[in-house]
Amino acid sequence: MAAFGGHCMSAHRISANRRQWLESRLSERDRLVLDWVARLRLATGQQLEQLAFDDLSPSSLPVVRGRVLRRLVDWNLLELVDRRVGGSAKGSASGIYRLTAAGHAIALPAAARPTRPYTDRFTAHTIATSQLAADLVLALRRHPDYQLATYVTEPASWMPDGLGNYLKPDAYLRLQSASLTMHWWVEIDLGSESLPALERKLRNYLGFVARGLGGPSGTVPRVVLVVTSDGRLEAVTTLLRRLPYPATDLFTVCLSGRAVVTLLAAFDE
Template sequence: MSPTVEALLAKLSIRDLAILDDLTQLRLLSTRQIQRLHFPVAEGHHLTGGGATKASWRVLTRLERDGLIAHLEGRIGGTRQGSQGFVWQLAAAGERLQRRRRGSGTRRRYLEPNRLYLEHRTAVNDLVVQLRELHQRGAIELLTVEAEPDCWRPYTGPHGIAQTLKPDLYVVIARGDFENHWFIEIDLATEHLPQIVTKAKAYRAHASTGAEQRRLGIYPAVLWLTTNRARAAAMTAALKTDPSLPKGMFTVIPTDEADLFLLGTGASP
């Protein structure tokens, strides 16, 4: 007989529950990402990378044994990455437990994602991990992180047609007395440039409703993180070719410059 939700809850630590919460919000996390979030190599935590790796694997295999999480068939980085390349999601018991904890009656189906979705989701969650690490170090004050679908914004488009703006993330970071609000898009150079412009037009249409401005007093800036500087330059140029797009709304930078940009010390292309 499978253990009850109450029996499972009684066995779980605060860290166990935090891992389940992250998998609920972010859907898929690699062993490496979970290790960075919950088994940091820092003073007062695991002092060596090896210790953190062993501790994280011990916890993950226990949660898997209890039916709370499961890893996908595929791995990030291929089989040479070993257990560090495993990608985890909630399993059936974990999903039931989380619904009980959150008072939600909505059941989510967990399917094996295709490779493109997995790579994109991993890139999005890499940024979330990066933001959380900057916050933990005191480098930024991370006020809000909304992942899909929480960051999606329904709105009424032209001719009264219901639309949904679907950013990858919505993030709020405080710097002193100021707050920076961003809708964030992760680009893996898999879309043609006209598709990027079309997505930018969706932001323009959403902004024109004024819904976000009424809620926040401003419209969030839109930040695209992409593969390299050449791709960033090409995307920036494509966005500038459409005069209907608002100036200053969109910024495109390479992913490896995200730290400096988020800290407010980097310059956009």
């Protein structure tokens, strides 16, 4: 399988004594943080706050978050990629985290890990994909009738396309209510890809459907295109109108700030 973001991969090992030491000390929250970083590849401290610390009171949240993230870094399970996140975030909230080799051995023992630095473009795109997960988890705490049953990113989100290649959505997610399950592939569009390139990607999805292939759990997910500007929203909407059936049923486009609302509104369609 291709390397994450085009970077080289390496095997990783951890001694039995070191593993036993870590396993005996990791808390449930530690494991939750590692699990999310494993699934997302990169996550900011603020995103991890939404994913793994939101049950805490506002006064204790930053203290506990900082303590947990520092501990996981000190134990060489997480590493800081950089501190370029802007805004008012400080300390552990401002960093971007990924698993170390030891972190991979604990959270993803069967997978290889990237060893070269991520590019700025790859980092921005991955963090945007992680943000959707964080926004969903936070929103669903206020909407207990829905559950986020699955959220995985590349390459776990990829599917064989029947032609010897892969469909490569940025993420696959499964949302559930008491009576309905919604499957979605996610394409995060930061506007850096040309419209012809995006059209080729969308036609690959249409070809997948035309070949009668099944997606995860045998169901072909709908595809949500998450864009970041009104201009891109208009351009992608126009592109979708030019595509053949079943494009209007398969694809949904929305602004990033409306992604969670769009996904939940599909339950009422």
